[in-house]
Each structure stands twice: as C-alpha cells, then as structure tokens.
Amino acid sequence: MAVTIAAVAPLGQAQAVEPLPVTVAAPLVTSITLDQLLGQFAGMSGLQATFREEKRMALLAAPLVNEGTIYFVPNGKKPRLARHTAKPARSVVVIDGSALKLADDAGREEIALDKSPMVRLFIDSFIKIFAGDREALTNMYAMDLQAEGQRWTLKLKPKLTPLDKLIERVEIAGDGVVIASMRVVEVGGDEAVTTFSAVDATRKFSTEELTALFSLPPKPAPVAAAPASR
Known part of the structure; x- marks a missing residue:
C-alpha cells in the first residue's frame, strides 16, 4: 500500500511564515498657494527673460509676432520694467516711476501715467504681479489660482473700470517663480499670448546695466545735409 506523507512540520517546530507585503504610501504633493507664489515673486532680486508675443486679432489672417527680452527690477516702491523688442523691428519700452517711455524707428514718446488711467492700470497689473503685491492685485482683480x-495657472479678471471694459481676463502659467506664458484676452475676443524662455528669476543688475537697460537708447545723430550742387 502506498503511503502518503503530508508536508507538515513536526510537532513543536514553528512553521516558516512569509512576511506580509508592506505598502508604502506615496508622499503627499503639497501645491503652492497664492500667498506662497506671490511671496516668491516679492523675494526676487530681479528678472530677465526672452519673450515671444503673438497678437491674434480677428481682422488679421496671421498673428503679429514680436520677439525680444524683458527686464524687471523691484527697486523698492518704484519697480522698473523694460521691454527690448528685437524682431521684427527694434524698439524699447521703459516703465519707470510715473511714466512710460517708448523709442522706435518712428521716434520717441513719453506718456504720463497719471494722465492715462487705462494705460496705468494695464501696466500696473503686470508690475504688481512681478512684484508679488497681493494687496494691489486683490484690489484690481478677482484671482483664481489652480x-x-x-506648477500653477493664475487667472485674473479685472474689477476696476476702465480696465474691465477692455480686458476680459489674464491667464499666467508657470513653475515656481518661473513664468512660462501670459495670455491677455480682450473683451472683443482679440488676444495676446506671450511665451517666456531663458527665465532668470535671480537676476542682479549692476549700476551700469540699470542705466543701459532701463533707459531709452541715445538719439541718433542728425544726418548732415548734402551740399547743394552748383
């Protein structure tokens, strides 16, 4: 007769028990808050970034494209912003204190912001974002951070007149203090989409750079008239 031997450990000897699998919970990802984001902006020493702006208008078959570099310095209560456009034509826009200064091939212009409420509100909104001024932004916009x-997207809807009659919303996206894109949608549907690259949010400017970058280029020397032929 065949004898079957069961695979049972002898009496008094403990059986080997396989350890239960241990499940390790993935660490919770804490998302940045609005206060933290604006606090990071407020702590910047300065900013430099390459930009590509596409203005999409219903009346145009193709967008208008501008490319160049922007510079920002907090400078206490009077932050400064400069936009140097390289393509398709060279121009410089400087916002310094209470004035907007512009220089291009057509000439030069200075706009007193105190006398241009629309321009002032529009410009102030961008400066306040870079400066991380929550109080000012709260007064100007209804803000929604996702x-x-x-990684974040900040949606801004204007609350103040006359800005709310011109701008439907502003959408800014980024990663930490590095801004990736900015979309400005007008009430009529036209929009400007700006993408940023080579962003340096720790930029420090020397005294010479502050003078060169945040000032209009010198006026070209007048061309001497050719002597009249006899």
Missing part, C-alpha cells in the same frame, strides 16, 4: 505642486 496649482499642482509647483
């Missing part, structure tokens, strides 16, 4: 970790 974030996942350090």
Whole structure:
C-alpha cells in the first residue's frame, strides 16, 4: 500500500511564515498657494527673460509676432520694467516711476501715467504681479489660482473700470517663480499670448546695466545735409 506523507512540520517546530507585503504610501504633493507664489515673486532680486508675443486679432489672417527680452527690477516702491523688442523691428519700452517711455524707428514718446488711467492700470497689473503685491492685485482683480505642486495657472479678471471694459481676463502659467506664458484676452475676443524662455528669476543688475537697460537708447545723430550742387 502506498503511503502518503503530508508536508507538515513536526510537532513543536514553528512553521516558516512569509512576511506580509508592506505598502508604502506615496508622499503627499503639497501645491503652492497664492500667498506662497506671490511671496516668491516679492523675494526676487530681479528678472530677465526672452519673450515671444503673438497678437491674434480677428481682422488679421496671421498673428503679429514680436520677439525680444524683458527686464524687471523691484527697486523698492518704484519697480522698473523694460521691454527690448528685437524682431521684427527694434524698439524699447521703459516703465519707470510715473511714466512710460517708448523709442522706435518712428521716434520717441513719453506718456504720463497719471494722465492715462487705462494705460496705468494695464501696466500696473503686470508690475504688481512681478512684484508679488497681493494687496494691489486683490484690489484690481478677482484671482483664481489652480496649482499642482509647483506648477500653477493664475487667472485674473479685472474689477476696476476702465480696465474691465477692455480686458476680459489674464491667464499666467508657470513653475515656481518661473513664468512660462501670459495670455491677455480682450473683451472683443482679440488676444495676446506671450511665451517666456531663458527665465532668470535671480537676476542682479549692476549700476551700469540699470542705466543701459532701463533707459531709452541715445538719439541718433542728425544726418548732415548734402551740399547743394552748383
């Protein structure tokens, strides 16, 4: 007769027990808050970034494209912003204190912001974002931040007249203190989409750079008239 031997440990000897699998919970990802984001902006020493702006207008078959570099310095209560456009034509726009200064091939112009409420509100909104001024932004916009970790999208809807009659909303996206894109949608549907690259949010400017970058280029020397032929 065949005898079957069961695979059972002898009495008094403990059986080997396989350890239960251990499940390790993934660490929770904490998303950046609006206060943290604006606090990071407020702590910047300065900013430099390459930009590509596409202005999309219903009346145009193709967008208008501008490319260049922007510079920003907090400078206490009087932050300064400069936009140097390289393509398709060279121009410089400087916002310094209470004035907007512009120089291009057509000439030069200075706009007193105190006398141009629309321009002032529009410009102030961008400066206040870079400066991380929550109090000013809260007065100007209804703000909605959507974030996942350090990646975020901030939607701004104007509350003040006359800005709310011109701008439907502003959408800014980034990662930490690095801004990736900015979309400005006008009430009529036209929009400007700006993408940023080579962003340096720790930029420090020397005294010479502050003078060169945040000032209009010198006026070209007048061309001497050719002597009249006899």
